[in-house]
Amino acid sequence: MSNPFREDLVSRSRPEACTVVIFGATGDLTHRKLIPALYNLAIDGELPTGVKIIGFARRDKSDEVFRDGLKELNREVSRNGHDEEIWGDFENMVEYHQSEFQDADGYRRLAERLDAIDAERGGKGNRLFYIASAPEYFDDVLEHLKSAGLNESRDGCWSRVIVEKPFGVDLASARHLNEVVNQTFEEKDTYRIDHYLGKETAQNIMVLRFANAIFEPLWNSRYIKQVQITCAEHLGMEGGRGGYYDKSGALRDMVQNHLLQLLSLVAMEPPTDLSADGVRDEKVKVIRSLRQWDSPELVEENVVRAQYSAGHVHGKSVVGYREEDRVDPESMTETYVALRCMVDTWRWSGVPFYIRMGKRLPKKATEISVHFRPAPNVLFNATPGETDEGNVLVIRIQPDEGISLRMVSKIPGTTLRLEPVKMDFHYSTSFGKGSPEAYERLLLDAMAGDATLFARRDEVEEAWRFIDHIQRGWHDSGEGDELSMAEFVAGSWGPEEADALLEKDGNSWRRL
Amino acid sequence: MNRSEEMMTAPENAELLGVEVPVAKIERKLRELWEVDDARANASLINLALYSEENGDLARNSEIVREITREHACRALLIGRDVSVEKVSVRSWITAHCHLVHGKKSVCCEQIAFHLTGTSRGRFRNTIFAHLQSDLPLVFWWQGNLSGMFNESLYRRIDRFVIDSSDWGDVVAQYGRVNAAIEEVGLVVQDLAWTRTYHFRLAVASLYDDLVAARSLVGTRSVKVVVSEQYRTSGLLLLAWFAEMAGWERAQDLIEDDGHGGSYRFETREGGLVDASVVFEEGGAPIGMIEVESVGVCLRVSREVGGKHLHHQFISEGHVVDLHGPVDSDFRAELLADQLSRGGKNSLFKRTLPTFLSLLHWEGS
Numbered sequence: 012m013s014n015p016f017r018e019d020l021v022s023r024s025r026p027e028a029c030t031v032v033i034f035g036a037t038g039d040l041t042h043r044k045l046i047p048a049l050y051n052l053a054i055d056g057e058l059p060t061g062v063k064i065i066g067f068a069r070r071d072k073s074d075e076v077f078r079d080g081l082k083e084l085n086r087e088v089s090r091n092g093h094d095e096e097i098w099g100d101f102e103n104m105v106e107y108h109q110s111e112f113q114d115a116d117g118y119r120r121l122a123e124r125l126d127a128i129d130a131e132r133g134g135k136g137n138r139l140f141y142i143a144s145a146p147e148y149f150d151d152v153l154e155h156l157k158s159a160g161l162n163e164s165r166d167g168c169w170s171r172v173i174v175e176k177p178f179g180v181d182l183a184s185a186r187h188l189n190e191v192v193n194q195t196f197e198e199k200d201t202y203r204i205d206h207y208l209g210k211e212t213a214q215n216i217m218v219l220r221f222a223n224a225i226f227e228p229l230w231n232s233r234y235i236k237q238v239q240i241t242c243a244e245h246l247g248m249e250g251g252r253g254g255y256y257d258k259s260g261a262l263r264d265m266v267q268n269h270l271l272q273l274l275s276l277v278a279m280e281p282p283t284d285l286s287a288d289g290v291r292d293e294k295v296k297v298i299r300s301l302r303q304w305d306s307p308e309l310v311e312e313n314v315v316r317a318q319y320s321a322g323h324v325h326g327k328s329v330v331g332y333r334e335e336d337r338v339d340p341e342s343m344t345e346t347y348v349a350l351r352c353m354v355d356t357w358r359w360s361g362v363p364f365y366i367r368m369g370k371r372l373p374k375k376a377t378e379i380s381v382h383f384r385p386a387p388n389v390l391f392n393a394t395p396g397e398t399d400e401g402n403v404l405v406i407r408i409q410p411d412e413g414i415s416l417r418m419v420s421k422i423p424g425t426t427l428r429l430e431p432v433k434m435d436f437h438y439s440t441s442f443g444k445g446s447p448e449a450y451e452r453l454l455l456d457a458m459a460g461d462a463t464l465f466a467r468r469d470e471v472e473e474a475w476r477f478i479d480h481i482q483r484g485w486h487d488s489g490e491g492d493e494l495s496m497a498e499f500v501a502g503s504w505g506p507e508e509a510d511a512l513l514e515k516d517g518n519s520w521r522r523l
Numbered sequence: 524m525n526r527s528e529e530m531m532t533a534p535e536n537a538e539l540l541g542v543e544v545p546v547a548k549i550e551r552k553l554r555e556l557w558e559v560d561d562a563r564a565n566a567s568l569i570n571l572a573l574y575s576e577e578n579g580d581l582a583r584n585s586e587i588v589r590e591i592t593r594e595h596a597c598r599a600l601l602i603g604r605d606v607s608v609e610k611v612s613v614r615s616w617i618t619a620h621c622h623l624v625h626g627k628k629s630v631c632c633e634q635i636a637f638h639l640t641g642t643s644r645g646r647f648r649n650t651i652f653a654h655l656q657s658d659l660p661l662v663f664w665w666q667g668n669l670s671g672m673f674n675e676s677l678y679r680r681i682d683r684f685v686i687d688s689s690d691w692g693d694v695v696a697q698y699g700r701v702n703a704a705i706e707e708v709g710l711v712v713q714d715l716a717w718t719r720t721y722h723f724r725l726a727v728a729s730l731y732d733d734l735v736a737a738r739s740l741v742g743t744r745s746v747k748v749v750v751s752e753q754y755r756t757s758g759l760l761l762l763a764w765f766a767e768m769a770g771w772e773r774a775q776d777l778i779e780d781d782g783h784g785g786s787y788r789f790e791t792r793e794g795g796l797v798d799a800s801v802v803f804e805e806g807g808a809p810i811g812m813i814e815v816e817s818v819g820v821c822l823r824v825s826r827e828v829g830g831k832h833l834h835h836q837f838i839s840e841g842h843v844v845d846l847h848g849p850v851d852s853d854f855r856a857e858l859l860a861d862q863l864s865r866g867g868k869n870s871l872f873k874r875t876l877p878t879f880l881s882l883l884h885w886e887g888s
Contacts, residue, residue: 014728015770016731016765027732053848056722056725056848059732060730060733060835060846061733061844097832097847097848099847100845100846100847439624
């Protein structure tokens with residue numbers, strides 16, 4: 012039954028009332044991101060009436076204890092602050108369900124509980140299952156949801172699943188997981204979350220490209236020389252993160268999902284419409300068009316991996332990666348990776364896309380820089396000693412979200428001196444109001460059935476195919492040896508090998 | 524201008540408007556403001572003009588702009604017109620409102636205040652609008668009753684026209700002029716009386732997400748809106764929105780207008796009759812309540828005077844929803860800031876307008 016009063020009230024698909032079941036409800040993600048996101052939606056009046064939240068986890072605790080834990084963290088991290096009155100209403104929506112992930116009876120009890128909630132709500136039985144548990148339980152959760160019949164859409168109501176990363180650890184495991192997911196939920200009801208896509212500036216990439224007529228005519232190999240995507244983190248393995256990270260590494264943890272998603276947004280063709288599949292059809296074509304580095308030689312030529320050694324970050328001395336807590340002292344896991352990617356399409360022929368991601372770099376920054384070809388070497392550019400740098404368009408994803416354009420200008424004076432200057436747009440100074448957190452937008456989209464900002468099965472698998480070739484090149488070079496692991500001092504911008512990767516093309520990393 | 528003439532044309536609290544500068548030197552003096560401090564960033568996304576014919580409003584509006592610029596970078600033009608003085612004159616002041624963003628960078632917005640007397644043809648174009656920042660949209664907030672200055676040559680230049688119909692005496696006549704401008708040039712109107720209803724509308728919509736509530740809509744018998752008398756147009760707009768979204772038609776003329784509100788009757792799509800009323804409550808909240816009753820069912824969104832939340836309730840046999848939600852600000856500066864954040868072309872307001880005007884005329888008939 013449609014709600015006529017929702018019409019036109021907000022300019023996007025309408026989220027519908029549902030019960031959100033979070034698997035892994037005692038984890039950090041639930042406490043720091045998911046519950047504060049739902050609470051902030053409630054504060055903004057965006058959460059549909061009738062939403063219920065059930066935390067599903069193994070630990071034995073009461074509703075009250077669970078709520079108290081959520082409240083404590085919400086006070087700390089909520090974007091809009093913490094209002095006791097609204098929290099009071101909000102926490103009444105939250106319940107705790109104790110069960111092992113492998114316990115069939117726990118899911119049967121969950122089904123009964125959901126039915127009771129639906130009856131109380133007047134029969135509306137929309138369900139949103141959020142799998143935020145450790146990845147090894149994904150299969151169990153999905154299979155038991157199916158056995159309990161919780162995956163079925165009934166009486167015009169829907170049943171959807173959101174799956175957190177990591178979505179597999181390689182192509183084979185991703186395919187297996189996709190099989191399990193799709194045996195349980197239809198692809199249209201599956202939402203693979205990549206929180207980078209919920210960030211305001213990531214969403215703005217398409218707006219920048221397709222709502223401004225000046226960029227698209229230049230957005231090709233004729234005018235663009237190279238594209239760089241950088242994700243720099245100054246943190247290392249604080250908070251016991253080394254255990255997880257050592258099994259994953261920079262390539263699988265960040266490049267396979269977030270950074271390839273950004274690349275696809277930059278390189279995609281204009282979609283025919285803004286429907287979820289319209290956009291995702293174009294994004295997957297980009298990933299599919301990535302030239303495969305499918306031999307150890309090609310990997311060595313186009314990919315650099317490295318680990319940080321002891322150094323200084325933000326004035327503090329830090330240990331090297333292999334000395335970090337919960338990290339194997341002989342670890343061959345990369346904390347830094349730099350790739351040269353080629354998108355073999357008509358539009359991008361010959362344009363390198365460089366991606367770099369690293370821990371313990373000098374600062375935290377994620378940005379995309381589009382480097383235009385320099386103007387012809389005549390007139391001003393013919394003057395000896397003058398700059399031949401081209402224009403650079405920078406899209407800053409985080410922090411200090413914004414866009415800047417570097418151009419060349421005459422320095423005031425009687426002589427002709429040219430210097431690069433920067434036109435800058437900062438979200439924070441132009442729009443005083445803070446942007447919603449990525450999870451707020453994404454949760455609302457899932458309730459509204461809009462999958463545009465979620466990864467589709469083929470996107471995930473194509474990305475893994477690309478990553479798997481690199482992993483194989485590193486770990487299985489044919490002679491039983493691994494390809495070399497470079498090293499760089501913590502607090503520097505990465506190994507020399509990464510600089511050399513660009514120098515071969517006559518390029519250099521943008522200074523951040 | 525001699526000393527006595529100057530005194531006569533000075534606005535109240537002119538010292539709060541910044542530095543007085545000759546009109547011809549406004550832009551140069553503004554540049555000088557920035558030259559003294561490199562650490563500040565000058566930002567603007569819109570031109571925001573605030574127009575008033577009430578003496579003393581220039582200083583008050585400067586305070587409003589200070590609040591608005593916390594969230595909305597703009598070039599602000601304050602225009603005060605003293606209609607009691609016939610002699611044509613213009614005086615101007617400049618200042619900047621600076622705020623720390625995230626505790627770090629100081630971001631400033633320029634403000635130019637004009638005090639006008641007398642009537643001079645084309646003065647908006649050649650004196651005031653000459654100081655708009657090029658390419659940025661013009662949001663024009665007209666405070667108080669519309670005067671002869673509200674004419675086509677003015678409203679053709681405006682991208683968003685902000686009013687607060689709660690200020691108006693003769694709402695029918697004033698809205699008649701606004702509606703004519705909408706029809707003539709497609710003026711985008713943002714009535715703060717409408718903005719004031721935002722969270723009430725959101726709350727009602729949210730309650731009807733509930734399946735039991737949604738099913739009850741078809742059997743609605745009555746709708747009651749309670750407002751403080753000054754906010755009568757907000758009450759009518761809320762009622763008009765409800766009727767429009769529910770697909771109801773006006774059933775007959777005003778049943779009653781006893782000076783404490785008005786009663787109306789609508790016909791639903793299914794042919795049922797709904798009694799509706801807008802009731803004034805002395806000393807109450809600007810909008811105190813909307814209550815919708817069906818057989819055995821009551822949906823209510825209410826607010827106490829000074830309350831920081833709206834109370835959302837849906838009560839039927841064996842099924843109760845009882846929640847609290849956000850409320851619209853009682854301060855105009857914050858209402859305008861909220862409205863600017865939402866942006867858009869106000870299509871829902873335009874959709875509601877014919878029903879609202881019909882209720883207004885209903886009363887007037």
